[in-house]
Amino acid sequence: MNETVSLVDYNTLLHPYKAYKYLRDTAPVKFEPLLSAYVVTRYDLVREAIRDTQTYSSEYDGFLAKSQQIAFESAPPDVQKRLLELNQAMTPIPPTMLTLNEPKHTLYRSLVSKLFTVSEVKKAEANVQAVIDEKLTNLTSRTQADFVTEFGFPVPLRIIGDRLGIPEEDRPFFDRAATAAASALRLSPLTPQQLVERAETALNLQKLLIGLVEARRREPKQDMITILANSKLESLDRHLTHGEALSILNQFLVAGHETTTSTFGWGMLLLCLNPKIQDEIRGNERLVRTFVEEALRLESPVQGLPRLVTKEATLGDTKLKAGDMIMLRYGAANRDERQFENPDEVDVQREKAGMQLAFGSGVHFCIGAPLARQELNLGFLSILDKLKNIRLTEGYPAPEAEPSFILRNLPHLQISYDFR
Numbered sequence: 001m002n003e004t005v006s007l008v009d010y011n012t013l014l015h016p017y018k019a020y021k022y023l024r025d026t027a028p029v030k031f032e033p034l035l036s037a038y039v040v041t042r043y044d045l046v047r048e049a050i051r052d053t054q055t056y057s058s059e060y061d062g063f064l065a066k067s068q069q070i071a072f073e074s075a076p077p078d079v080q081k082r083l084l085e086l087n088q089a090m091t092p093i094p095p096t097m098l099t100l101n102e103p104k105h106t107l108y109r110s111l112v113s114k115l116f117t118v119s120e121v122k123k124a125e126a127n128v129q130a131v132i133d134e135k136l137t138n139l140t141s142r143t144q145a146d147f148v149t150e151f152g153f154p155v156p157l158r159i160i161g162d163r164l165g166i167p168e169e170d171r172p173f174f175d176r177a178a179t180a181a182a183s184a185l186r187l188s189p190l191t192p193q194q195l196v197e198r199a200e201t202a203l204n205l206q207k208l209l210i211g212l213v214e215a216r217r218r219e220p221k222q223d224m225i226t227i228l229a230n231s232k233l234e235s236l237d238r239h240l241t242h243g244e245a246l247s248i249l250n251q252f253l254v255a256g257h258e259t260t261t262s263t264f265g266w267g268m269l270l271l272c273l274n275p276k277i278q279d280e281i282r283g284n285e286r287l288v289r290t291f292v293e294e295a296l297r298l299e300s301p302v303q304g305l306p307r308l309v310t311k312e313a314t315l316g317d318t319k320l321k322a323g324d325m326i327m328l329r330y331g332a333a334n335r336d337e338r339q340f341e342n343p344d345e346v347d348v349q350r351e352k353a354g355m356q357l358a359f360g361s362g363v364h365f366c367i368g369a370p371l372a373r374q375e376l377n378l379g380f381l382s383i384l385d386k387l388k389n390i391r392l393t394e395g396y397p398a399p400e401a402e403p404s405f406i407l408r409n410l411p412h413l414q415i416s417y418d419f420r
């Protein structure tokens with residue numbers, strides 16, 4: 001490891017933890033030319049930046065738009081023409097929570113928080129458990145399975161579809177579109193054909209969701225879209241526009257589904273690699289909760305997100321100026337030995353395991369965290385209730401992350417197990 005360490009080379013994307021340690025120890029705020037951003041890897045500095053929303057702004061839409069613009073410009077003229085047509089047909093999406101600062105951020109956040117109150121989350125528990133039980137039969141009908149495709153992927157997708165109130169007949173399309181929306185955050189290069197397909201899917205998803213917002217205004221039901229469609233923005237005393245509702249729903253799909261899938265996958269891999277833990281935490285809600293926090297800490301599904309520097313500042317020893325971008329690395333902060341003892345080990349007895357930053361912190365702290373934790377805690381409790389001696393299936397390549405600078409996803413995990 002040396003000065004030329006880059007977080008965006010292929011092997012480091014797959015295995016970033018050595019590079020993170022090197023950066024924490026030698027250059028915790030380091031300029032990465034390929035990203036045109038300063039990468040922040042130490043826990044205290046990541047937290048300092050998250051907390052100081054005056055200096056480190058979340059209004060970084062331009063950073064994401066730049067990568068879309070590059071993809072657009074490199075497409076052939078006929079593809080560009082089609083993309084422009086699709087773009088014109090789309091409802092414009094204003095920033096709502098993730099990429100807004102206070103006080104506008106607070107306006108949307110307080111409306112959306114109605115969806116995740118303790119009582120709303122509790123009310124959903126029976127449904128969450130029912131989905132888990134149903135998808136568990138994908139595992140219990142055999143003794144070997146790809147855990148991600150059979151359980152980790154379908155459970156959060158089904159639950160978010162149920163909670164939003166997506167009609168059964170629209171599920172196959174919704175499932176495809178939600179998956180495509182999440183993959184947008186991977187910032188992976190796409191072929192021109194994929195670009196067009198993604199834009200068409202995004203347009204059809206908009207049509208489906210706007211139709212549902214309107215339908216729930218006419219006839220409310222017991223679901224999240226009903227609450228979103230009929231609540232008013234407090235100080236403005238008006239309902240959400242279509243664009244605002246789409247922006248919020250889009251964030252649920254981008255931020256909420258694949259991240260939970262990832263944690264199921266990485267958590268299961270940890271159980272396979274540390275078999276004693278399976279018996280240690282089985283049936284113990286408190287230990288399963290700590291285990292889930294450890295899985296989130298060790299393999300943070302959102303490895304990092306940017307912030308835009310608004311004024312001259314010093315972070316660590318690095319001087320920054322207005323207009324600079326920083327890239328917070330939750331995944332690096334979560335393995336910082338200055339914060340967590342034996343940071344590379346899963347410790348189900350760890351005190352303050354909840355200090356991990358996989359959900360961020362401060363005003364943008366993940367609003368869906370109560371739902372994600374509910375799914376993961378109930379999911380692992382139920383799996384361990386039914387299965388034992390869970391292990392990697394022999395004869396398959398070692399499970400490997402999907403290369404992405406933003407998300408850390410485990411697409412496949414072949415496991416074998418015995419029944420209890």
Ligand code: HEM
Pocket residue numbers: 058097098099109160251252255256257259260263300301302305330357358359360361363364365366367368369371372
């Ligand atoms: C394990 C699962 C999840 C992880 C690791 C995760 C991670 C994160 C992180 C790191 C942030 C903070 C962004 C920042 O610092 O700017 C965030 C925000 C957010 N998350 Fe999650 N998330 C998860 C699940 C969910 C779910 C289930 C939903 C909704 C259904 C959701 C919706 C959101 C939204 C709307 C925001 C923006 C909040 C704001 O800016 O005020 N997330 N999430």
